[in-house]
Amino acid sequence: MSATMADVAKLAGVSVKTVSNVVNEYPYVRQTTRDRVLAAVAELGYEVNLSARSLRSGRTGMIGLAVPELRLAYFGELADDVLRVAREHGVTVLIESTGYSRAEELEVLRGFRRRMTDGLLFSPVVLDAEDLAAAAPTYPLVLLGEQIFSPAYDHVTMRNEEAVRAAVRFLVERGRRRVAVIGARRDVAVGVGTAGLRYAGYLQALAEHGIAFDAARVGWTTASWHAADGAAAMAAVLDSGAQVDAVVALNDSLAIGAMAELRVRGLAVPGDVAVIGFDDTDEAQFTDPPLTSVDAGRREIARVAFELLHARVRAPQDDRAPTLHLAGLSVVERGSTPRL
Amino acid sequence: MSATMADVAKLAGVSVKTVSNVVNEYPYVRQTTRDRVLAAVAELGYEVNLSARSLRSGRTGMIGLAVPELRLAYFGELADDVLRVAREHGVTVLIESTGYSRAEELEVLRGFRRRMTDGLLFSPVVLDAEDLAAAAPTYPLVLLGEQIFSPAYDHVTMRNEEAVRAAVRFLVERGRRRVAVIGARRDVAVGVGTAGLRYAGYLQALAEHGIAFDAARVGWTTASWHAADGAAAMAAVLDSGAQVDAVVALNDSLAIGAMAELRVRGLAVPGDVAVIGFDDTDEAQFTDPPLTSVDAGRREIARVAFELLHARVRAPQDDRAPTLHLAGLSVVERGSTPRL
DNA sequence: GTGAAAGCGCTAACAT
DNA sequence: ATGTTAGCGCTTTCAC
Numbered sequence: 145m146s147a148t149m150a151d152v153a154k155l156a157g158v159s160v161k162t163v164s165n166v167v168n169e170y171p172y173v174r175q176t177t178r179d180r181v182l183a184a185v186a187e188l189g190y191e192v193n194l195s196a197r198s199l200r201s202g203r204t205g206m207i208g209l210a211v212p213e214l215r216l217a218y219f220g221e222l223a224d225d226v227l228r229v230a231r232e233h234g235v236t237v238l239i240e241s242t243g244y245s246r247a248e249e250l251e252v253l254r255g256f257r258r259r260m261t262d263g264l265l266f267s268p269v270v271l272d273a274e275d276l277a278a279a280a281p282t283y284p285l286v287l288l289g290e291q292i293f294s295p296a297y298d299h300v301t302m303r304n305e306e307a308v309r310a311a312v313r314f315l316v317e318r319g320r321r322r323v324a325v326i327g328a329r330r331d332v333a334v335g336v337g338t339a340g341l342r343y344a345g346y347l348q349a350l351a352e353h354g355i356a357f358d359a360a361r362v363g364w365t366t367a368s369w370h371a372a373d374g375a376a377a378m379a380a381v382l383d384s385g386a387q388v389d390a391v392v393a394l395n396d397s398l399a400i401g402a403m404a405e406l407r408v409r410g411l412a413v414p415g416d417v418a419v420i421g422f423d424d425t426d427e428a429q430f431t432d433p434p435l436t437s438v439d440a441g442r443r444e445i446a447r448v449a450f451e452l453l454h455a456r457v458r459a460p461q462d463d464r465a466p467t468l469h470l471a472g473l474s475v476v477e478r479g480s481t482p483r484l
Numbered sequence: 485m486s487a488t489m490a491d492v493a494k495l496a497g498v499s500v501k502t503v504s505n506v507v508n509e510y511p512y513v514r515q516t517t518r519d520r521v522l523a524a525v526a527e528l529g530y531e532v533n534l535s536a537r538s539l540r541s542g543r544t545g546m547i548g549l550a551v552p553e554l555r556l557a558y559f560g561e562l563a564d565d566v567l568r569v570a571r572e573h574g575v576t577v578l579i580e581s582t583g584y585s586r587a588e589e590l591e592v593l594r595g596f597r598r599r600m601t602d603g604l605l606f607s608p609v610v611l612d613a614e615d616l617a618a619a620a621p622t623y624p625l626v627l628l629g630e631q632i633f634s635p636a637y638d639h640v641t642m643r644n645e646e647a648v649r650a651a652v653r654f655l656v657e658r659g660r661r662r663v664a665v666i667g668a669r670r671d672v673a674v675g676v677g678t679a680g681l682r683y684a685g686y687l688q689a690l691a692e693h694g695i696a697f698d699a700a701r702v703g704w705t706t707a708s709w710h711a712a713d714g715a716a717a718m719a720a721v722l723d724s725g726a727q728v729d730a731v732v733a734l735n736d737s738l739a740i741g742a743m744a745e746l747r748v749r750g751l752a753v754p755g756d757v758a759v760i761g762f763d764d765t766d767e768a769q770f771t772d773p774p775l776t777s778v779d780a781g782r783r784e785i786a787r788v789a790f791e792l793l794h795a796r797v798r799a800p801q802d803d804r805a806p807t808l809h810l811a812g813l814s815v816v817e818r819g820s821t822p823r824l
Numbered sequence: 825g826t827g828a829a830a831g832c833g834c835t836a837a838c839a840t
Numbered sequence: 841a842t843g844t845t846a847g848c849g850c851t852t853t854c855a856c
Binding site for chain 4: 498499500501502505512513514517536538539540541542
């Protein structure tokens with residue numbers, strides 16, 4: 145039904161090889177031949193059959209992007225950023241969501257979708273280094289986030305500990321010392337994974353500023369960091385009777401939930417409690433008050449991760465050592481953290 | 485390098501056809517044969533080559549989902565919903581973003597990615613019915629949203645006019661009459677497209693309740709409905725000197741921006757101005773005050789749209805007439821719209 | 825600079 | 841219930 149290379153070749157009076165050369169922009173084709181082929185392509189409305197190309201070449205022209213879910217602002221924005229960069233390079237992105245599920249993360253690593261892509265950008269939240277080693281991917285893989293560190297793969301992430309230290313320092317410099325944290329996890333060790341590293345940064349910051357640790361100021365959550373989780377954690381902290389004059393939330397959605405809960409309790413932000421978020425997502429600009437947040441380099445992460453993966457896909461034989469890229473960070477000041 | 489059906493067939497002592505039958509769960513295979521084949525599959529770590537399957541069968545097992553951008557809460561949530569439903573049916577979703585660009589929407593309809601999918605869920609925001617007719621897609625296509633109505637394709641959308649009428653009625657019943665609208669577009673006709681239909685619902689509601697139309701209460705935006713656009717439109721309305729005691733925002737992100745702008749101007753929500761949003765996205769629960777919003781049926785839309793497309797993909801010969809499905813709606817009441 | 829031919833791995837049609 | 845064969849449309853290899 146739709147035209148094939150053979151049809152184009154016949155119409156242009158050349159061989160299929162020549163059509164293939166033109167379609168793939170092989171440079172050594174005589175201009176007159178190229179024109180004849182392109183005319184035939186236009187006349188027949190020919191388009192390459194990607195399945196046939198993939199079958200023969202072993203490449204699909206797609207990369208995977210696996211994140212927990214798109215409705216969380218950070219991942220929605222990250223996905224948009226990756227799509228934009230990939231489009232600039234003519235690469236198609238297959239977005240996959242894992243829903244914080246171990247089974248789905250394993251499926252992403254080993255499942256049939258890896259036969260549809262030339263490489264994977266993977267932001268795990270559940271699997272650990274051992275799981276990755278067991279799966280032992282042989283395709284180009286770039287790890288995102290902080291859940292897994294592996295010397296075997298490229299890795300792009302942020303300076304989590306430093307970023308939270310900067311956030312707490314920002315609060316302390318503005319006169320706050322009773323700093324609660326929202327988003328710590330009981331089920332992961334300090335210093336391990338996104339939550340563990342950010343929590344470690346919080347503990348380090350307390351030490352740096354000579355603030356005594358108070359367990360009642362720790363707001364615990366699971367891996368899911370939605371606003372609702374932030375509200376619940378904030379409620380637990382307040383219920384404990386802890387004295388709190390500032391909150392560092394480990395992402396912006398948690399911060400939004402925490403602010404809502406503070407409001408419910410009749411505590412003013414920033415009058416009674418200052419709040420700082422993490423990721424500087426779009427929503428931070430429109431909270432009440434506008435939310436100060438740490439921009440930990442999401443755009444840079446999207447761009448660098450794509451480029452590292454793309455380089456591996458294009459040159460699979462190149463055995464350069466895996467890279468660890470840490471994005472730059474900055475605190476974006478808004479109304480939730482005034483000087484006292 | 486990786487095993488093929490021929491390898492499996494050889495090891496199991498059967499023909500490739502039998503391996504294919506087992507892999508494709510063809511029922512009429514003797515149990516002992518099946519077991520032998522599955523053992524060989526496991527031993528060799530065999531996985532089907534999807535490119536070969538697609539080339540031969542003409543199917544890819546993927547559908548496309550084209551939306552403007554994932555960072556807008558509504559589309560992030562919609563994408564998650566579609567991914568979930570598709571997964572339940574063993575279908576892979578290729579998410580594409582069009583960025584409110586005419587060129588990219590045309591590319592979605594006609595570009596090479598349509599060779600990678602068996603069908604398309606398309607939420608256009610720029611193209612019109614004429615563009616669609618010109619592109620004349622022959623693959624299974626389900627339209628989402630209100631931008632294009634076409635008798636030629638299945639269509640799943642919401643009751644936009646009715647939903648906005650319900651929103652305004654909700655405000656009027658609670659004692660408000662000076663109702664501004666945020667998100668109207670000068671560049672589209674009343675009644676056309678998402679913005680045009682929702683704006684039409686606003687005008688109808690004013691008439692129903694005997695409220696005089698006041699042009700100064702109309703907050704204009706472009707196609708992009710982010711919080712920043714809502715804030716700018718709200719600012720323009722307030723700058724005009726219009727008397728406003730309520731706002732109906734044509735989506736939740738606009739509402740969030742409008743609330744932020746009201747705050748900047750020293751107007752209390754809901755004391756001075758009540759606000760109602762549209763879509764009931766996650767963020768509505770955590771604004772200050774919590775945002776009343778019209779749930780226009782996003783989950784239902786995702787499910788029905790997928791099922792319609794899936795049915796067409798599975799039975800391409802079935803010439804049933806295209807369906808128009810309108811999702812149910814409800815107002816979710818929160819603190820931004822108390823009774824006076 | 826271009827052509828001829830092989831074959832990527834699978835499914836469909838037909839045979840038994 | 842299983843085997844045989846052809847061929848999907850392309851890229852690759854090797855000629856010339």
